[in-house]
Amino acid sequence: MIKPKEPSTSSGTSQKSKDAEPSGAQDGAATGASSLSEHKAEVDTLSNEQIKRESSPPGTSETILWSFTSDPESSIARSDSELQMKSKEALRIAEKVPNRGLPNLKQILLMTPDHYSTARTRLLVFDYDGTLAALVPNPSQALAPQEILTALAELATVPENAVWIVSGRERKFLEELFPVSSNIGLFAEHGAYHRLPHQSAWIGDRAPTDYPWWTAMLSRMQTFTATIPGSRVEVKDLTLVWHYRASQPEGSIVAPAYRFLLEAVAAQSGWIDCKISEGSCIIEARPSAINKGFAVQFIVARMERTHGELPEFLLCVGDDVTDEGK
Numbered sequence: 104m105i106k107p108k109e110p111s112t113s114s115g116t117s118q119k120s121k122d123a124e125p126s127g128a129q130d131g132a133a134t135g136a137s138s139l140s141e142h143k144a145e146v147d148t149l150s151n152e153q154i155k156r157e158s159s160p161p162g163t164s165e166t167i168l169w170s171f172t173s174d175p176e177s178s179i180a181r182s183d184s185e186l187q188m189k190s191k192e193a194l195r196i197a198e199k200v201p202n203r204g205l206p207n208l209k210q211i212l213l214m215t216p217d218h219y220s221t222a223r224t225r226l227l228v229f230d231y232d233g234t235l236a237a238l239v240p241n242p243s244q245a246l247a248p249q250e251i252l253t254a255l256a257e258l259a260t261v262p263e264n265a266v267w268i269v270s271g272r273e274r275k276f277l278e279e280l281f282p283v284s285s286n287i288g289l290f291a292e293h294g295a296y297h298r299l300p301h302q303s304a305w306i307g308d309r310a311p312t313d314y315p316w317w318t319a320m321l322s323r324m325q326t327f328t329a330t331i332p333g334s335r336v337e338v339k340d341l342t343l344v345w346h347y348r349a350s351q352p353e354g355s356i357v358a359p360a361y362r363f364l365l366e367a368v369a370a371q372s373g374w375i376d377c378k379i380s381e382g383s384c385i386i387e388a389r390p391s392a393i394n395k396g397f398a399v400q401f402i403v404a405r406m407e408r409t410h411g412e413l414p415e416f417l418l419c420v421g422d423d424v425t426d427e428g429k
């Protein structure tokens with residue numbers, strides 16, 4: 104099924120090329136999914152008999168993918184009501200995702216593990232927080248389990264696979280978890296910056312000074328922090344986040360009003376390029392032209408240029424609305 108910081112210095116470089124920054128001029132096509140660790144746990148509990156349904160014993164990579172590609176009409180799904188329910192929920196979401204020339208998402212979700220096995224090119228996209236790592240009050244302590252990192256690295260060694268992390272996190276955080284040697288592509292801050300597989304340089308040169316709203320939004324968020332004890336502002340290289348996970352129930356009570364306030368400030372100031380979004384115990388401000396849907400479209404277009412065709416298998420896993428390209 105497709106499911107659900109601290110200040111830092113820039114670690115990126117400006118490098119315009121054929122792999123230039125993804126344009127924000129197209130509609131997004133990414134989608135959300137339930138957490139990888141959650142599904143991995145489900146798969147781990149499947150019986151040996153179910154595992155043996157694979158024509159060959161699945162390795163870690165295939166096992167993870169299998170959990171997302173089980174046909175809800177199959178006997179596997181019927182034997183696991185929770186998985187069946189999640190698959191149906193994924194299909195409901197998939198039906199809402201516009202098909203912009205990409206493979207139809209609903210068909211992808213209905214694929215059997217054989218489709219993964221036989222696809223000549225595969226794109227596997229993973230969100231980070233809430234998907235690869237459990238949500239915790241302090242963002243710097245949200246580390247993906249080594250088991251997950253190892254599984255992703257293993258997936259990325261398969262020649263047919265392109266593995267990307269498309270995250271709201273900043274560059275510095277992601278590159279510490281996913282070294283160049285991991286062969287995993289990275290998108291940071293919802294698509295503002297990206298690092299191609301095998302390369303150490305980041306592409307993308309957006310900076311706070313490009314956006315007239317940036318200082319005002321930071322100032323507003325700081326007043327929220329002063330008002331709600333325990334909340335904090337995360338100042339990333341470009342995007343700003345007000346966190347209130349550690350300030351309950353006050354944070355959740357005021358969050359809708361605070362989001363509305365930030366949106367009103369942006370609207371009244373004519374800052375149409377400022378997007379305010381709510382995540383899991385966060386309110387985030389970012390440029391409107393940046394979202395994960397554009398990031399995935401960029402990756403797909405790049406694969407099409409390289410292989411002469413669209414990826415035959417596409418999997419996007421996330422836990423939040425931004426993972427739906429919003």
Ligand SMILES: O=P(O)(O)OC[C@H]1O[C@H](O[C@H]2O[C@H](CO)[C@@H](O)[C@H](O)[C@H]2O)[C@H](O)[C@@H](O)[C@@H]1O
Nearest residue numbers: 108231232238239240242245270271348383384
């Ligand atoms: O796109 P993602 O990789 O999922 O990043 C989205 C935001 O994730 C982080 O916040 C979330 O995780 C924190 C650590 O568990 C948690 O404290 C917070 O409540 C969550 O919303 C990150 O700190 C943000 O910068 C990302 O935008």
